Amino acid sequence: MKKADITLVVSWVFAAAATFFYCCTLWFKMKLPYYYPVEHVWTLGKKADGIAQGWYGKGLFALPAAAVVALIVWAVLRAVAEKDLSPAAVKAVGLAATAVTVACMGCILYYEFHKWRIF
Amino acid sequence: MVFLENVYELGLLLHLFATFVLVGSMTHNLVYVGRYLRGKFARQKQEFFHLKVIIWSYLIVYITGALIYPAFRVHIRAAVFDPAMPWATGLFEVKEHWGALGLAVLMAWYLIRRSITPETDRLHLYYGCVPLCLIFNVLVWYKIIVGSWLTLLKGTVS
Numbered sequence: 001m002k003k004a005d006i007t008l009v010v011s012w013v014f015a016a017a018a019t020f021f022y023c024c025t026l027w028f029k030m031k032l033p034y035y036y037p038v039e040h041v042w043t044l045g046k047k048a049d050g051i052a053q054g055w056y057g058k059g060l061f062a063l064p065a066a067a068v069v070a071l072i073v074w075a076v077l078r079a080v081a082e083k084d085l086s087p088a089a090v091k092a093v094g095l096a097a098t099a100v101t102v103a104c105m106g107c108i109l110y111y112e113f114h115k116w117r118i119f
Numbered sequence: 120m121v122f123l124e125n126v127y128e129l130g131l132l133l134h135l136f137a138t139f140v141l142v143g144s145m146t147h148n149l150v151y152v153g154r155y156l157r158g159k160f161a162r163q164k165q166e167f168f169h170l171k172v173i174i175w176s177y178l179i180v181y182i183t184g185a186l187i188y189p190a191f192r193v194h195i196r197a198a199v200f201d202p203a204m205p206w207a208t209g210l211f212e213v214k215e216h217w218g219a220l221g222l223a224v225l226m227a228w229y230l231i232r233r234s235i236t237p238e239t240d241r242l243h244l245y246y247g248c249v250p251l252c253l254i255f256n257v258l259v260w261y262k263i264i265v266g267s268w269l270t271l272l273k274g275t276v277s
Contacts, residue, residue, distance in 0.1 A: 094246025116209025
């Protein structure tokens with residue numbers, strides 16, 4: 001497979017997986033690192049009280065996890081794929097990954113707007 | 120004392136100035152991408168240059184935002200937004216989440232763009248670079264509008 005095809009697939013997998021994993025951190029209440037800025041401490045999982053920041057932990061989980069998935073896809077494509085992507089396959093990869101990315105961004109928006117009673 | 124709370128306003132200004140550069144390069148880049156969609160491929164070097172400026176300015180925006188976030192979280196969000204304006208917290212939370220996703224979208228966009236020649240690899244351009252460019256623009260403009268609005272509501276930690 002030519003380099004541009006591999007880059008297209010791996011890059012889109014990375015972007016879509018990152019949005020998907022980030023979405024998962026919200027919807028499945030994952031036990032991630034939290035920073036407590038007043039106490040200056042980090043904890044694994046959220047404590048019952050105190051001002052907490054989970055944003056750092058969410059990013060530190062979603063982006064590396066997506067990078068691992070993208071690396072696996074890259075290794076598989078390098079080892080197995082011989083033919084270049086057909087035009088239909090390029091379109092399918094682009095459309096599917098765009099749909100996943102936009103849908104996960106929409107889920108994040110819905111989650112927060114619902115939680116904070118915007119709608 | 121919360122991390123960097125005594126230089127919060129300075130950090131916020133740096134965040135803002137880097138955003139100016141980001142908006143300028145994003146707008147230029149979007150114009151060039153629009154030309155690609157009309158079949159005009161004369162300014163590929165400039166378009167790629169602006170993408171590189173977008174990357175560096177977004178990294179600066181992201182890092183300065185991450186550094187001043189603790190002071191914002193304690194003195195603005197917990198003290199003002201959460202109790203009195205929870206809708207503002209909702210808007211802000213989406214801004215932060217989408218900000219993190221912006222890194223992934225931007226990296227994917229750059230890698231695809233670097234691997235192609237727009238004029239000859241049009242399918243990769245239309246199904247790779249163009250959607251990522253549009254997603255990134257939506258995401259950053261949401262961040263800019265919400266960030267500006269919330270700063271008007273409460274912009275300092277004092």
